[in-house]
Structure formats: C-alpha cells, structure tokens
Amino acid sequence: MMLRARFCLLATPFLTLMVMATRLDAQEPRLAGRLPGPVLQRIDSLLDAARRNGLPTEPLVDRALEGLAKGAAPDRIEPAVLRLSDELRLARTAFGDAATAAELMAGASAIRAGATTESLLRLRESRPDQPLTVPAGVLADLVAAGVDIQDGVTAVLAIVAAEDADYVAFRRNVERDIALGASPAAALGVRLRGMTEVLVPGDASVGVGSGGTRRKRKP
Amino acid sequence: MPRWVWARVARVASGSRSPARRVSRTSVCTAAAVAAVCGVARSPVAGQVSGSLEVGASIIEYDGFLVSGAAVISPLFRFDGPTLSLGAQGNWTRFESGNQVVQGTAAAAWLLTLRDRWGLELSGSTGASRYADQPATGHVLTRARVHALFDYRSGAWIAGTTGGSVGDSTQVPIEVAAGAWTVRNRLSLVGTVGGSWLGESRHIDVRAAARWTTPRWELEARAGIRPWIRSRGRVGEALTGAWTEISFLVALGERTSLTLSGGSYPSDPVRRVLGAKYVTAGFRVIAFGSERSPTALLTRELRTARDLVTELDSNSPRIEIEPAAVEFEYALRVHAAVAASVEIMGDFTDWHAVPLEHVEEGIWEVVLPLTIGVHRLNVRLDGGAWVVPAGARREQGDFGNPVGVVVVR
Numbered sequence: 001m002m003l004r005a006r007f008c009l010l011a012t013p014f015l016t017l018m019v020m021a022t023r024l025d026a027q028e029p030r031l032a033g034r035l036p037g038p039v040l041q042r043i044d045s046l047l048d049a050a051r052r053n054g055l056p057t058e059p060l061v062d063r064a065l066e067g068l069a070k071g072a073a074p075d076r077i078e079p080a081v082l083r084l085s086d087e088l089r090l091a092r093t094a095f096g097d098a099a100t101a102a103e104l105m106a107g108a109s110a111i112r113a114g115a116t117t118e119s120l121l122r123l124r125e126s127r128p129d130q131p132l133t134v135p136a137g138v139l140a141d142l143v144a145a146g147v148d149i150q151d152g153v154t155a156v157l158a159i160v161a162a163e164d165a166d167y168v169a170f171r172r173n174v175e176r177d178i179a180l181g182a183s184p185a186a187a188l189g190v191r192l193r194g195m196t197e198v199l200v201p202g203d204a205s206v207g208v209g210s211g212g213t214r215r216k217r218k219p
Numbered sequence: 220m221p222r223w224v225w226a227r228v229a230r231v232a233s234g235s236r237s238p239a240r241r242v243s244r245t246s247v248c249t250a251a252a253v254a255a256v257c258g259v260a261r262s263p264v265a266g267q268v269s270g271s272l273e274v275g276a277s278i279i280e281y282d283g284f285l286v287s288g289a290a291v292i293s294p295l296f297r298f299d300g301p302t303l304s305l306g307a308q309g310n311w312t313r314f315e316s317g318n319q320v321v322q323g324t325a326a327a328a329w330l331l332t333l334r335d336r337w338g339l340e341l342s343g344s345t346g347a348s349r350y351a352d353q354p355a356t357g358h359v360l361t362r363a364r365v366h367a368l369f370d371y372r373s374g375a376w377i378a379g380t381t382g383g384s385v386g387d388s389t390q391v392p393i394e395v396a397a398g399a400w401t402v403r404n405r406l407s408l409v410g411t412v413g414g415s416w417l418g419e420s421r422h423i424d425v426r427a428a429a430r431w432t433t434p435r436w437e438l439e440a441r442a443g444i445r446p447w448i449r450s451r452g453r454v455g456e457a458l459t460g461a462w463t464e465i466s467f468l469v470a471l472g473e474r475t476s477l478t479l480s481g482g483s484y485p486s487d488p489v490r491r492v493l494g495a496k497y498v499t500a501g502f503r504v505i506a507f508g509s510e511r512s513p514t515a516l517l518t519r520e521l522r523t524a525r526d527l528v529t530e531l532d533s534n535s536p537r538i539e540i541e542p543a544a545v546e547f548e549y550a551l552r553v554h555a556a557v558a559a560s561v562e563i564m565g566d567f568t569d570w571h572a573v574p575l576e577h578v579e580e581g582i583w584e585v586v587l588p589l590t591i592g593v594h595r596l597n598v599r600l601d602g603g604a605w606v607v608p609a610g611a612r613r614e615q616g617d618f619g620n621p622v623g624v625v626v627v628r
Contacts, residue, residue, distance in 0.1 A: 062595070072617075102593065140624070219281060
C-alpha cells in the first residue's frame, strides 16, 4: 500500500508533464504565437478533428498560413480553415477512404469551383484504380474557365481513359479556345471530339507540346 | 472678363467640341462637367438638366488583342448650373465574345474668375467599372487648372491632377499639363503638352486638336505623339507612338443625331485605358434637355470598357512549372517582361515570400521541392501587389484577394 502510494506520488508529476507535452504537440508550431489564443485553440481543435477523421491536416495549416501571410483578421482565418475542412470531408466522401491527400485537395478544389460530391463520385467510379488528382484539378479548371459544371463532368468522364498529360493538354486547349473567343460549350465540344478521336491505342499526341506562348484573344 | 469668355476658355481648353462634346484625357465626366459649366453662357436657362441615351456599334482592336465587335448602350445625365456642373454617365458594353462591361462615372466642376484675365477651374471625378467577373477598378481624381486669356479668342492654361487609381492596388497618379488654344470663326485649335506619373509608369504626350463647327454638323480631328515613356511594358501601360482620330457628328433632327468616328488613341495607365484602333457609329436620342451627342461618346465607352480588360491583363506575369534535375524538385519559372524583382509565395513556401532569380531576359526562376497535387500561389513584381500569374487558375480566395491554383503532376 505504502509502495503504491509512493509510486503514485512519483508518477503524478511525470504523467502531468506527459499530458502537457502531448498538448503542446497537438499545437501546430507554425501557427503558435501568430494567432490569438482562442482562435488558435479552435483551429487546433479542427486539426485534431481532421486527424481523427483521416483527413490531411497540412492543407488546413496552409490555409491558416495563407491568411496570416495576407494579413487576414483571425476571425476570417478560422472560417476559411473550417470551410476547407468541410470540402476535404466531402471530397473524401466521394473519393473514398483510400484517397490520397493530393486527391482530396484536388477534389476540394473542384468542389470549391462548383463540382458536386455526386460528380466526384462518378469520377471515382470511372477511374477506380487511377489517381484522380489531375482529372479533378482539370474539372475545376474547366468550370473556372466558364464551362458548365455538368458539361465539365461529362467531358472529364468521357476521356476517363486519358493519361494525366492528355487531361492537361485538353484543359489547356479548351482554355485557349475560350480565350480566343469561343464559347465554353463550343470549345469543350470541339476539343472533346478531338480528344476522343485521337484517344486510340498507340497515339499519345494529343495536344502535347502546345507550349505556353501568349496569344492574342478577343476582349 | 464676361462669363461667356470663361465659358469658352474652359470649353476650348478641355478640347470640348461644345459642351461635353470632346472628352479631355483627365476624365470623361470631368470634361463633360467642366464643359457643361462653360456651356452656361450658351444656355438661356441656368440650372439646365439634360439626359440622353446612346446606342451604337463598334469594331475595335485593342493593343495586344484581336479585332472584336461591340455593342454599347450609354445613358448620360447632366446638370449645368451657373458656376457648378454635375455629370453622371453609365454604360453597358457587350463584346463579340459575350464578355460585358458595366461602368459608371460621376464628376463635378467649379469655375472661378480670379482676375480679369485669370481663372481657376477645380474639378473632380470618380469612376468604377467591372469587366466580366474580374475585380472592379476605378479612379478618383481632382484637377486644378489655371487659365490665362490673351484676348477673347485665345488663351493658355496649366493644370495639375492627382488622386487615386485603383486596380490590384491603389496608386497615386500625378499629371501636369500645359496648353494653348485659339478660336477663329468656326475653327477651334488646341495644343497641349502633358506628363503623367503613376508608379513605375511615366510618359509625356504632345497633342493637337482641330474642330470645325456648323449649325448642322461638326468635324473634329485629333492627333498626338508620345515621344517618351518609362514603364514595365505591360499590356495597358504607355507605349511610344503616334495616333490620330476623326469624329463626325450630324444632327438628324431636334433630338436625334448620328455619330461616326474612327482612328486610334493611346493607352492611359492612370485611368487604366488600353490603346486601340477603332471605327464606331452611334445613334443618340435626347430624352430631355437639348444637348447633342458628343461624337466620341462610343469611343469613350469602349475606352472605359478597355479599362477592365487592361486590368485583366495588366498583371501579366506568367508561370510555368517543370520538373527540375533533382527528383521531387520543380523549377518555378515566371515570365515578366520588365521587372526589377519577382517573388512567389504559396503553400509550398508556408506562404513566405521567396525571391526568384533572374535567369535571362524577362525570365525569373526558383527551384523548390513540390509535392504532386494541387498548389496555391501568388506572385508579385517589384514588391507590388500579390497577383495570380497567367498559367494558374484564378480562384477567389478566402482572404479577399484572388489566389492562383496549379496542379503539379
């Protein structure tokens, strides 16, 4: 009995230190001291929740760092982190538990651009064993360029067999056509036809090497 | 000196065809308002109000862009008091591509007689415009101009203008100018020399205008040269060169007129106007009041429209990301025509600014470790505003300013 009491006496401070250390570990060091205590606590809670749910925390920290770098008020940073956390969670719902952090970020970006969980789910189902980072990113780019979200999803799914490089070339060509005055729907249709025509075995020449030369466009 | 003389002084000095007919470089509506002040002498009724609607079509080629058609609808409202004038103008422009511009400008001008042969003209204007889904731009400018009369038919002036020019960031412009004018029967001649400073962008213009007026029609020719500039060479900034414009206005009836104009005009960094060549035709209906249409109205609308396109392309660094020699490292290359320094920040730098190295003419580079996937970034030139470089998707950020998004694969 005496021995147990002595052990407890010795162990208590040690355990307290352990708990404190764990607590300090939980804080994101890059944010510590740069945000007011209560805001930092709530963001730490969001990070903890993300870890528990298997979501990547690095993008959340990055979002807070972006806010700090841009001089945003703390009360704008916390909602931004929360919003991204929600978007990552939706992307994970669509892409599944096995999705990588890069895929989830691309999915979150597509959701921010207007894609729905359902459209991302269809993308996952169409490419069950291939990375979704580039297709999801291209989908977001197309929507941002003015392509209707449903048309964008249809197009991305239509070339689901394409390589990442093909997706990038496809997106680049559509954006260029739009910049030159074509309507988003027309640009998408023309480039989609081009893609599906050349997407045959042995032909990997889809728009590759189109370069980044700046060209004139209509206002 | 009688008031009608001062009316003519400001009208002619502004290069105005008649009240509000010719738009000075200082401001579309400032000129209209100033000219309106001057028009009091012609107007039998002090405190006259006028309003009109103009509809027209143009073919225009802005610097660095393809030729495009455009349709313009523009309402105009003016109040002309004994010494104070107010003007407001809105316009909606739709380009061939479907892109649209919405713009509004308001101005006021006050003309004082200091001594018999001296006068002071104070004016202010503010304007804002928005092109497609791009952020709005605008300006707030004030101008003081001192006039001296040689006789009733000729004079000279000096002017200073400052305020704020708002785009990605707010800059304070300074413009100084001097001019001389003369009127001989139906012919008016104006010559000006002016310098403009806006941050790194500076230029000097020499201009001349001649106008022939009859009761039925007016013909105006304008020409100028920009012999010297200093700028980063971005789209929308000043370029050396020469320009000429011709405008023709013919009255169809008491309340209707037809306007035709064409030629070229230079860029104006202060008001974010991009230079262009154009041909335009318009039809104006006077809703109330009696003023005819300013011939160059449609041109002005399109100039304003170009403010926004200029804004769109003025931040024209372009980024390319390519794998570097070392695995997991990437070369981030920014093309910037003229810049003393280029920095980048993004999630891959924990949003710390990282300077790029000048590797060759117009190209800046830094090699950084990047993970495959989506990255967010911003770029800035010469310590200016953080912008989204071409080559990155523009996303409206959570913190008020746009952020670039790229996918690294």
